[in-house]
Amino acid sequence: MTHIKVTVDGTPYEDEVAPRLLLAHYLRDVLGLTGTPIGCDTSNCGACTVDLDGATVKSCSVLAVQADGGTVTTVQGLAEDGEWTALQHAFHERHALQCGYCTPGMIMAARDLLRENPHPTSDEVREALEGNLCRCTGYQNIVRAVLAASGQQVPEEATA
């Protein structure tokens, strides 16, 4: 077992963990932070995406010990004093989720994109989210949500 210190969503934790324990399982099974789901075993789906020391990682592909001394932000740590971020608001208002299983990873990946590129084009959003799969939405409303969160004008959906 290895001793690790990790700050997750603003709370410091210390634990003895097996060296092979995945960060995703550390978050979910050890800390009970189940807001970060796991959708695959090949790092294709991106559902488990979190922020580790300012970089976006798929937490199923990172060991908990690699996060030692680090700071992790999950979807559960985004809202401040209960106030949603612009991305969370946009996902809600643009109907960018249905079952919602991909949503935590999608929001974390989009957050990373907007940090790097505050005013992306629609195509840039699509490319940036290539590593996050959604089976429900067909992505169109996710793209709209990310563009809306970046402060850009986006056509209203649901006409007729």
Added chain:
Amino acid sequence: MTDQAVKAAAHEIGRSRLRKEDARLITGQTNWTDNIQVAGLLHLAVLRSPMAHARITRVDVSPALERPGVIAAFTGADLAEGLGSLPCAWPVTEDIVLPDHPPIAVDEVRHAGDPVAVVVARDRYAAADALEAVEVEYDPLPPVLDLEAALADDAPLVHSDKGTNRCYTWPLATGESFESARQRADVTLKRRYHQQRLIPNAMEPRAVMVTPIAASGEYTVYSATQIPHILRIMLATVTGIPEHKLRVIAPDVGGGFGSKLQVYGEEAVALAVARRLGRPVKWTESRSEGYLATHHGRGMIQDIEVAATREGRLLGLKVDLTADMGAYLMLVTPGIPILGAFMYPAIYKMDAYEFNCTGVFTTRTPTDAYRGAGRPEATFAIERIMDELAAELGLDPVELRRRNWIGHEEFPYTSIAGLTYDTGNYEAATEKALALFGYDELRAEQQQRNERGDTVRLGIGVSTYTEMCGLAPSRVLRDLRYAAGGWEAASIRMLPTGKVEVVTGTSPHGQGHETCWSQIAADVLGVPFEDVEVVHGDTRSSPQGMDTYGSRSLSVGGEAVHRAATKVVEKARKVAAHLLEASEQDLEFTDGVFAVKGSPEARKTIQEIAFETFTGHDLPDGVEPSINAETVVDPENFSYPHGTHLCAVEVDTETGRTRIRSYVCVDDVGHVVNPMIVEGQVHGGLAQGIAQALYEEAVYDDEGNLVSGTMADYLVPSAADLPDFVTDRTETPAASNAMGVKGVGEAGTIASTPAVVNAVVDALRPLGVTDVRMPCTPERVWRAVKEASA
């Protein structure tokens, strides 16, 4: 409540209400089955066959018991007592071959991934590790993979005790004989289409957790399922645990698309193990495991033949379908192609229809419902051959459809397959779609490109579909030999403080029922949207239900909510009349307020009635102190959404790459409760239909191994692989329910696949290409071009 608040509550139906479900989903406060932890929880792992077909000559789990953290391990034989065969609820013919389906294989494995043993340990890593220690010896048997070869007399058998790989033959013949239609015809065309196997890929992998109370023999089953109610009945049957001692909960469920419309072996095994050990047990599949263990969709060979006049009028249609059941019959496996049987004639008038389906066992993962379930396959075949017929006759494909479709003035119309389409307006949807698409301009551009021999060709695909959904009238299900009914239940609980609980038998997993059922109840009751809570997915709190699949939830379950709420109003009317000292006939009910006609100051809100009923202090004689109501709705007909989808693709003839340039669809799903949610359903449906056309296929090698066995090998499209869609609607209300609604969950998937493939073929037709097998990958397109020019 103020008058303004009362007013604001009305007219919810038709509004794009933002979803109630979202708050927990976008903040990570979810309750997926795998999230749930309880004291003493044990983790189950499943050892699966690496072979497609083999006799199990030895299996020994005892070495696994030596591994750290392992509590127990079981073979199929160990659990055979108290664990029956997994159910098939749809034996489509009297003489169907129904093989035994043990949740854990005992003597023989019949597909790669068939379970052979389970290990139970204190954590998921220990359980997975210990699987390696289980010793299994296999004596390989020949795989059965080719659907037609499997039907030969000397073919190796998937189920040797059955003496055949033919599961069933299901015929349908209506109208004049196809042979006589053929003799009258100027043109006949015959084509073979392949419906590749698809892997559903709900984003949440399956999971099940069982918590027992051993002393009283009670069990709670949490499962990532679409069907908690059906699951409860079936688990009682499979395990012998009395139904009333089983509680099934579908917590937050992350998508299904049919893949969670199932009674899976792991659900039964987790229950059996929890019973055996008296401890809580959880199993969560990995994605790669799910690719083997969660049912697949499609998997059919379609031989389709049309007979028509020179002018393009359809005379007859003949379909010979060969459907891959996989290794076992799961819940509704045999019925899936039969759901399609009624849809091959689609929106067209004709005089003869012959359909024949042969179900075939193979040594592959079982097939079952996948979004659309039989109807996308049917729609694909008819819409593809309509384009081929148009080409043969030199007609525009839209014009050919116009010459054959049912006119809007002809409804209700009984199709050649015997369905009564209640309403529809194919002309209106098509005109709207053509205008949005810019059809004539795109045809002109296509011609220019063809004339100059552009290496990037433009193709235009059309699909004018209808489908049957809203499963289903119980008597129709009886006639189709389905084991259960198709009704749906709803009840409304009026709480003393004026808040409302809607209890539904539907079981949402992304569809937004909490939002839409709130809108329906709020409108009928005249209460604020925010004051309604929707209760679902727990057999204890919503005891009666038929769950969610087949685009049934709104037209059957939403209709039930509507009727239950209407009953509440009628019960409340009696109390209001008493309190207002007026006759019931003299009361008007508007926006949640009962008022006496002519004296509007004499009024009671429905919330006040709820409180008065709660106290019971002043009720009319013989009236019970409750205005709660429940209802069960058995639909009188299916619902028949329809629409016109148009796709423009650019196909690079040098690389074979297809790019969707524009996609326009106009769907008619009747009246709409929440336009935003409807549009979302269409988007998602389109994505899955396009994925079948261009990207996805479950590929097996000659030994029966699933080659596309991980998400890295199976192309679920990402945002970068899909275009923006232009969606619009026409609104022809359904006549078969009071709300005038139709299903929408599957429509996009049903319509889009042929639109895309028709576009690809249309782009390449001047080069001599008449078909490209799905998925239309760059390699397949490139080869089709090369072969046509050779």
